[in-house]
Amino acid sequence: MVAGAHAYEPVEHDPQDPEAVRRVTYVLFLPDGRCAVPAQGHGGAGLRLPSGRVLPGEDWVLDTSERVPLMTAGFLRQRVHPFAYDGVELRLYAWLDGDRYRGRRPHTRVELFTGTPQEVAARLADRTERRAVLDAARSFREQDDASWFADNLRLIQPAYLRAATAEGGSGFGGGPQEWRARRSMVVDALHRDGAFLDIGCANGLLMESVRTWAAERGRAIEPYGLDIAPGLAELARRRLPQWADRIAVGNALDWRPAGGRRFTFVHVLVDCVPPARLGGLLRRLLAELVEPGGRLLVSAYQPAGGEAPGAAERLAALGMPVAGSASGTGPDRTATTAWLDA
Structure with a gap:
């Protein structure tokens, strides 16, 4: 939608002119699909959706879509998707999927009213916001794969590329010690020497970390990487020139390595594909990318205070036989890895 519209209207993409978005109103979705809205504040006038101004210099x-939900709802977004625009107010409406947050970033602690979109809409004081919740729910429910991956790419690639640290370039908000505490559980699954493919490798930090951590335990690991974002794959190649030819660009749903090679270990995140696609992805990886006797490692990361299930719970819910699991140190369940034997 372009600037100049005169009312709340559905959109497929955000306005391209930065001056066309002065304010953003958010509809929040928790990991279990419930809609959430702050239950306190706003002078007692009734529930209102989280909303905030786009500050000078902000994208x-x-x-804005990180700051406003944290400071109004104690909510950390995973993905963001615009679905409506008001050209008079220069206000964009977007839904977020994410989770409650109780970590160290600045945030508010507020009770959330949660329920189905219909239940939340019925409690809202503003008619346009009631419509927004129902429109957001429809957009959220009907989003296709192409749109899902486009949202991820639009958010993750520029955020990681502008990070000032290696950890930030791999999507992690802490420093080296916290990185090790919340990621080194991955090597608990490495029961022998072999090749390790990291799906969603970003800048390659986990590739090199796993090699180092495994060596400390007497395991020889040769790392490989795959990422859907070309800019991140190129960053990984620059950081790790010795492995540049091992880092590929592709979508985990259909990528196949040259020559049909397989890997002793394949590592993947639960949120690297749409939730409905996870089971199919894991079965394909086991059948086509993990070598006999190898393992498929599945990790789940979530913010402190989040409610999403851990990796082993996710696999069990899919009816997959969990061979083992491990947790990182730090806040409970913020980092878990489970594995499946091939």
Whole structure:
């Protein structure tokens, strides 16, 4: 939608002119699909959706959509998707999927009213916001794969590329010690020497970390990487020139390595594909990319205070036989890895 519209209207993409978005209103979705809205504040006038101004110099996707939900609802977004625009107010409406947050970033602690979109809409004081919740729910429910991956790419690639640290370039908000505490559980699954493919490798930090951590335990690991974002794959190649020819660009749903090679270990995140696609992805990876006797490692990361299930719970819910699991140190369940034997 372009600037100049005169009312709340559905959109497929955000306005391209930065001046066309002055304010963003959010509809929040928790990991279990419930809709959430702050239950306190707003002078007792009734529930209102989280909303905030786009500050000078902010990118509404990267900056505003992190700051406003944290400071109004104690909510950390995973993805953000615009679905409506008001050209008079220069207000964009977007839904977020994410989770409650109780970590160290600045945030508010507020009770959330949660329920189905219909239940939440019925409690809202503003008619346009009631419509927004129902429109957001429809957009959220009907989103296709192409749109899902486009949202991820729009958010993750620029955020990681502008990070000032190696950890930030791999999507992690802490420093080296915290990185090790919340990621080294991955090597608990490495029961022998072999090749390790990291799906969603970003800047390659986990590739090199796993090699180092495994060596400390007497395991020889040769790392490989795959990422859907070309800019991140190129960053990984620059950081790790010795492995540049091992880092590929592709979508985990259909990527196949040259020559049909397989890997002793394949590592993947639960949120690297749409939730409905996870089971199919894991079965394909086991059948086509993990070598006999190898393992498929599945990790789940979530913010402190989040409610999403851990990796082993996710696999069990899919009816997959969990061979083992491990947790990182730090806040409970913020980092878990489970594995499946091939």
